[in-house]
Amino acid sequence: MADTAARYDFVIAANRLPVDRVVGEDGQVEWHRSPGGLVTAMESVMSGRDGVWVGWAGEPGEAPEPFDEAGMRLHPVPLSEDEIQGYYEGFSNDTLWPIYHDVIVPAQFHRKWWHQYREVNERFAKTLAEVAEEGATVWVHDYQLQLVPAFLRQLRPDLRIGWFDHIPFPPVELFGQLPWRQGILEGLLGADFLGFQRPGDAENFLRACRRYLGMTVKGDVIHVGKATGGHDVRAAAVPISVDFSSMDELSRRPEIKKRAKEIRESLGNPSALLLGIDRLDYTKGIRHRLKAYEELLKDGSLDGADTTFIQIATPSRERIDAYIDLREHVEGAVGRINGNYSAIGSPAMEYLHQGYGREELAALFLAADVMVVTPLRDGMNLVAKEYISCRHDNGGALLLSEFTGAAEELREAFMVNPHDVIGLKRTIMDAINSSPQERSRRMKALRRRVRRNDVQHWASAFLDALEAAPHKPSRHGPQ
Numbered sequence: 229m230a231d232t233a234a235r236y237d238f239v240i241a242a243n244r245l246p247v248d249r250v251v252g253e254d255g256q257v258e259w260h261r262s263p264g265g266l267v268t269a270m271e272s273v274m275s276g277r278d279g280v281w282v283g284w285a286g287e288p289g290e291a292p293e294p295f296d297e298a299g300m301r302l303h304p305v306p307l308s309e310d311e312i313q314g315y316y317e318g319f320s321n322d323t324l325w326p327i328y329h330d331v332i333v334p335a336q337f338h339r340k341w342w343h344q345y346r347e348v349n350e351r352f353a354k355t356l357a358e359v360a361e362e363g364a365t366v367w368v369h370d371y372q373l374q375l376v377p378a379f380l381r382q383l384r385p386d387l388r389i390g391w392f393d394h395i396p397f398p399p400v401e402l403f404g405q406l407p408w409r410q411g412i413l414e415g416l417l418g419a420d421f422l423g424f425q426r427p428g429d430a431e432n433f434l435r436a437c438r439r440y441l442g443m444t445v446k447g448d449v450i451h452v453g454k455a456t457g458g459h460d461v462r463a464a465a466v467p468i469s470v471d472f473s474s475m476d477e478l479s480r481r482p483e484i485k486k487r488a489k490e491i492r493e494s495l496g497n498p499s500a501l502l503l504g505i506d507r508l509d510y511t512k513g514i515r516h517r518l519k520a521y522e523e524l525l526k527d528g529s530l531d532g533a534d535t536t537f538i539q540i541a542t543p544s545r546e547r548i549d550a551y552i553d554l555r556e557h558v559e560g561a562v563g564r565i566n567g568n569y570s571a572i573g574s575p576a577m578e579y580l581h582q583g584y585g586r587e588e589l590a591a592l593f594l595a596a597d598v599m600v601v602t603p604l605r606d607g608m609n610l611v612a613k614e615y616i617s618c619r620h621d622n623g624g625a626l627l628l629s630e631f632t633g634a635a636e637e638l639r640e641a642f643m644v645n646p647h648d649v650i651g652l653k654r655t656i657m658d659a660i661n662s663s664p665q666e667r668s669r670r671m672k673a674l675r676r677r678v679r680r681n682d683v684q685h686w687a688s689a690f691l692d693a694l695e696a697a698p699h700k701p702s703r704h705g706p707q
């Protein structure tokens with residue numbers, strides 16, 4: 229092992245490394261930096277530090293040797309095909325994901341998955357213990373790695389350990405369904421600081437500790453008894469954001485503006501262009517928005533020959549039944565809408581089950597009159613913030629579900645309850661018919677907020693809180 233001796237004073241752990249493996253035409257393996265704000269944020273916190281990122285490289289079997297890419301040291305953790313099915317697709321995405329998202333689909337409980345989840349979490353913790361310098365800071369990400377903090381504290385009590393939850397933390401009534409609820413809470417309590425998207429998520433976590441572990445909570449601090457570590461853990465909201473300035477800069481480029489125009493022209497220059505960009509996931513409310521859109525076409529409020537809805541649905545978790553069912557449903561609805569309401573050269577819907585580069589996404593954001601973000605539950609929703617970052621023209625209207633973390637900050641959006649079809653239809657029409665002055669007033673306020681609370685602000689707020697824990701630091705996050 230080339231890297232066994234190397235130790236780092238700043239360590240990130242996430243299920244995935246921030247790179248994708250690509251085999252070039254000459255058969256050579258290349259690693260391409262994954263898109264997304266998290267990587268950018270981590271790059272900026274890594275710069276000037278001696279840091280490493282620990283995670284799975286994306287292929288089953290033996291892990292590659294540690295390597296440098298995307299300006300960082302990357303340390304792969306191996307996962308077998310069976311573990312990918314049990315720890316990742318199973319326990320993470322078919323047990324925890326539904327429980328943490330209001331049980332929109334039923335959660336599957338399998339003891340074997342839980343054992344695999346524990347084993348993989350322990351493996352991550354062992355790797356972290358090997359690469360972390362004495363007294364290092366370790367930042368663990370997300371629901372796939374909730375047991376890492378306690379495993380790691382046991383191995384390395386000298387480390388400062390933080391964990392950030394990218395998804396909601398469920399109310400006790402839902403969390404309580406998990407047969408392994410106690411193990412998960414104890415796993416998390418190995419950390420010094422736990423960051424959540426919304427204050428409500430942190431409160432749900434604190435309540436679960438009271439209810440299921442009988443712990444005493446003072447404000448947002450839990451004192452963990454001697455038997456399980458004997459330290460204080462703080463849980464608070466630190467809402468994530470996007471790289472405002474890079475999206476803003478990208479969308480100002482002449483070629484992006486030109487592409488935005490081209491997109492509209494290729495659709496027959498509709499009077500209203502609506503846009504949805506999501507992973508194809510049942511939490512995102514894609515079915516609800518299509519139902520509302522179809523009814524608006526049916527009742528004549530919208531003309532399919534003069535309105536287009538572009539839905540980019542990035543492929544996701546394609547081996548899980550709930551996702552297979554969702555895809556069938558969405559594609560059926562798209563076919564019906566186009567069959568009934570399109571005209572030649574003027575589609576009522578443009579549906580794309582593909583991933584795109586960030587340049588194309590920026591052009592789409594710039595082209596769209598109404599950005600439709602209707603999750604039934606979402607930790608934050610970065611797409612809403614990316615849309616805002618790209619609208620340097622102060623144009624466009626953001627339609628946003630109340631059930632996203634983003635709704636706590638983005639008050640000037642057109643808010644909707646996606647379960648209320650009548651309300652959703654009315655708000656879509658309000659957004660389409662809003663005047664340029666009204667849109668500009670709302671967008672200016674939204675842009676001010678996202679510019680101030682960008683992803684760099686989020687990362688430093690999290691690290692400051694981690695540094696200050698367990699002493700009570702000042703509250704960070706958006707005002």
Ligand code: GDG
Pocket residue numbers: 263264265394395468505506507540542582583584585586589606607608609610611612614
């Ligand atoms: C989880 C939580 C929380 C999408 N399609 C393409 C593409 N994307 C990018 C978007 C955005 C990201 O993926 C999706 O982020 P979201 O926040 O919208 O949703 P999740 O994937 O569910 O993320 C969520 C987030 O973690 C961060 O904490 O906000 O609540 O569920 O950045 O732009 N990017 C590219 N091509 C695509 O086709 N390049």
